[in-house]
Amino acid sequence: MRTSWADSVANSASENATTNSSGTNGLKRPTRSTYVPPHLRNKQPSADPLPPPHAAPPAPSPVNDRAGFGGPATGSRWGGDYSRPDFGRGGYGGGRGGNAWNGRSGGWDRGREREVNPFGEDENAVEAFGGEQENSGINFDAYEDIPVETSGDNVPPPVNTFAGIDLGDALNENIRRCKYVKPTPVQRYAIPISLAGRDLMACAQTGSGKTAAFCFPIISGIMRGHGVQRPRGARTVYPLALILSPTRELSCQIHDEAKKFSYQTGVKVVVAYGGAPINQQLRELERGVDILVATPGRLVDLLERARVSLQMINYLALDEADRMLDMGFEPQIRKIVEQMDMPPPGARQTMLFSATFPKEIQRLASDFLSNYIFLAVGRVGSSTDLIVQRVEFVHESDKRSHLMDLLHAQRENGINGKQSLTLVFVETKKGADSLEHWLCINGFPATTIHGDRTQQEREQALRLFKTGKTPILVATDVAARGLDIPHVAHVVNFDLPNDIDDYVHRIGRTGRAGKTGLATAFFNENNSSMARPLADLMQEANQEVPAWLTRYASRASYGGGGRNRRSGGGRFGGRDFRRDGSLNRGTDYYGGANSSSGYGVPGGYVGGYGPGVTSAWD
Numbered sequence: 001m002r003t004s005w006a007d008s009v010a011n012s013a014s015e016n017a018t019t020n021s022s023g024t025n026g027l028k029r030p031t032r033s034t035y036v037p038p039h040l041r042n043k044q045p046s047a048d049p050l051p052p053p054h055a056a057p058p059a060p061s062p063v064n065d066r067a068g069f070g071g072p073a074t075g076s077r078w079g080g081d082y083s084r085p086d087f088g089r090g091g092y093g094g095g096r097g098g099n100a101w102n103g104r105s106g107g108w109d110r111g112r113e114r115e116v117n118p119f120g121e122d123e124n125a126v127e128a129f130g131g132e133q134e135n136s137g138i139n140f141d142a143y144e145d146i147p148v149e150t151s152g153d154n155v156p157p158p159v160n161t162f163a164g165i166d167l168g169d170a171l172n173e174n175i176r177r178c179k180y181v182k183p184t185p186v187q188r189y190a191i192p193i194s195l196a197g198r199d200l201m202a203c204a205q206t207g208s209g210k211t212a213a214f215c216f217p218i219i220s221g222i223m224r225g226h227g228v229q230r231p232r233g234a235r236t237v238y239p240l241a242l243i244l245s246p247t248r249e250l251s252c253q254i255h256d257e258a259k260k261f262s263y264q265t266g267v268k269v270v271v272a273y274g275g276a277p278i279n280q281q282l283r284e285l286e287r288g289v290d291i292l293v294a295t296p297g298r299l300v301d302l303l304e305r306a307r308v309s310l311q312m313i314n315y316l317a318l319d320e321a322d323r324m325l326d327m328g329f330e331p332q333i334r335k336i337v338e339q340m341d342m343p344p345p346g347a348r349q350t351m352l353f354s355a356t357f358p359k360e361i362q363r364l365a366s367d368f369l370s371n372y373i374f375l376a377v378g379r380v381g382s383s384t385d386l387i388v389q390r391v392e393f394v395h396e397s398d399k400r401s402h403l404m405d406l407l408h409a410q411r412e413n414g415i416n417g418k419q420s421l422t423l424v425f426v427e428t429k430k431g432a433d434s435l436e437h438w439l440c441i442n443g444f445p446a447t448t449i450h451g452d453r454t455q456q457e458r459e460q461a462l463r464l465f466k467t468g469k470t471p472i473l474v475a476t477d478v479a480a481r482g483l484d485i486p487h488v489a490h491v492v493n494f495d496l497p498n499d500i501d502d503y504v505h506r507i508g509r510t511g512r513a514g515k516t517g518l519a520t521a522f523f524n525e526n527n528s529s530m531a532r533p534l535a536d537l538m539q540e541a542n543q544e545v546p547a548w549l550t551r552y553a554s555r556a557s558y559g560g561g562g563r564n565r566r567s568g569g570g571r572f573g574g575r576d577f578r579r580d581g582s583l584n585r586g587t588d589y590y591g592g593a594n595s596s597s598g599y600g601v602p603g604g605y606v607g608g609y610g611p612g613v614t615s616a617w618d
């Protein structure tokens with residue numbers, strides 16, 4: 001264990017500034033090619049020059065971000081009443097924090113800037129849902145008897161309370177501000193392991209608090225290692241921690257969370273992601289960065305421009321680590337982690353987190369780790385019991401009318417009697433646009449998020465959805481992982497994914513943080529390869545499996561079913577691949593009838609995207 005820190009950070013920074021990164025004033029849908037330069041972002045937007053894309057009846061109170069649907073009532077961070085999220089940062093706690101800060105500031109004058117209080121950010125969302133506080137009444141008792149498995153040398157014992165962990169006063173104060181009363185199971189185990197300086201591969205169910213599990217030890221560690229000397233490059237910055245995530249929106253969300261956790265600690269968090277102007281991100285970086293949250297593509301760009309060096313990285317966290325190491329991202333991740341100037345495993349601390357961790361990905365991931373601890377909380381790759389799962393047989397041609405029936409019933413009855421949000425997953429970007437249009441013209445204001453929309457449109461869509469102004473979001477898999485949107489009561493798999501892990505992540509957008517949720521899947525003959533994994537998963541989660549699905553499942557063959565191939569269904573799947581035998585490369589870790597893997601895919605990983613296949617991801 002590291003020595004405990006000596007002194008606390010004085011809370012001298014002002015909490016008065018409440019400007020947030022969301023902006024609050026009106027902005028109509030921007031055109032796809034419109035980039036609003038920073039100097040114009042505080043101006044009132046002019047009228048949208050676009051004609052309405054579709055003739056639509058006037059929406060009732062909810063709105064859509066397409067022109068002709070009333071336009072959003074809220075602003076965009078790209079226009080309207082835009083405020084720079086980090087403008088006015090400074091006054092970082094003085095005392096020890098002040099010393100530490102000098103070593104990593106990049107030379108900006110903190111004396112003239114104040115740190116924005118990030119705890120005002122969700123005001124809109126709270127207001128739209130009747131002022132409900134997000135973390136009040138969370139019932140983490142639901143997770144109490146969850147199975148936990150750890151493996152590795154000298155695993156540090158778990159803790160039961162935040163007070164039992166030496167995180168530091170300033171961070172503890174932020175935990176209190178977040179209204180986190182006690183650690184979730186993954187936090188109870190992962191935080192002591194990380195504070196002990198150990199590498200970690202952690203699997204825990206969706207919505208169970210993994211973000212804080214990797215953020216708290218990083219922030220605490222940086223606070224304790226204050227005064228660390230960093231090189232002073234002319235324009236190069238030297239972050240101490242790197243958090244990588246697969247999508248822009250998830251990176252922004254982690255950044256927002258990390259800013260809350262690090263408020264008044266003296267630790268500075270910056271985000272860099274594609275689709276947004278790089279110059280603005282460069283300016284932000286130049287003001288100093290301790291924790292860099294990034295998507296891989298934008299980070300590679302920054303590294304190639306020599307604007308970021310990874311030489312001083314002490315902490316590396318990969319969120320959605322299995323996604324980051326599948327075929328789509330692995331080359332970029334290897335480049336960042338192995339081919340630039342990042343310290344090697346052992347000289348840095350590496351933490352990998354996800355709700356799903358196929359064994360073949362575990363093997364790839366082990367290249368990045370040193371003497372790591374494997375932690376599994378709950379059934380790896382399983383859904384949480386908090387989500388009621390339904391699967392309905394719906395022919396392709398009937399899907400729209402079936403969805404309409406669901407939405408009408410929901411409008412009349414609500415879900416659990418509450419105002420709620422519905423997230424509808426489809427396979428393709430075109431399909432998303434087309435379904436959104438159809439919903440809108442049928443009186444259900446919807447918006448959409450997918451890779452063909454501009455970043456402004458994506459962020460706007462997410463904001464309208466989160467605030468309840470557009471209560472239906474049609475999405476591709478770009479929204480499947482990590483996004484923590486309160487009040488998503490219903491996830492509809494209009495098109496089922498081809499991979500059971502993707503299904504797990506998609507339905508995990510509801511039933512989060514101890515709350516219940518509903519997930520409905522439309523199944524037809526095109527999804528027969530999903531029949532068995534879906535039936536197995538539902539059974540594991542004590543869900544009612546329709547007889548027709550069981551019949552489909554018994555007929556379905558597993559030949560080449562990608563990651564859908566599970567063995568040993570119904571058992572706790574938290575299995576460290578190192579326990580399965582040889583660690584030698586070239587050995588078939590995964591195959592064989594006796595594999596205890598949740599994913600018995602002989603011959604390597606076959607998920608992800610093959611050559612020429614378009615990804616719905618960034």
Ligand SMILES: Nc1ncnc2c1ncn2[C@@H]1O[C@H](COP(=O)(O)OP(=O)(O)OP(=O)(O)O)[C@@H](O)[C@H]1O
Nearest residue numbers: 180182183184206207208209210211355482484513
């Ligand atoms: N100890 C806690 N007490 C109360 N709420 C918490 C606690 N830890 C996290 N939360 C809340 O739980 C929600 C889910 O957390 P988070 O987004 O980190 O989940 P996750 O495990 O990363 O999910 P996913 O697998 O979907 O990425 C968030 O709203 C977060 O604020």
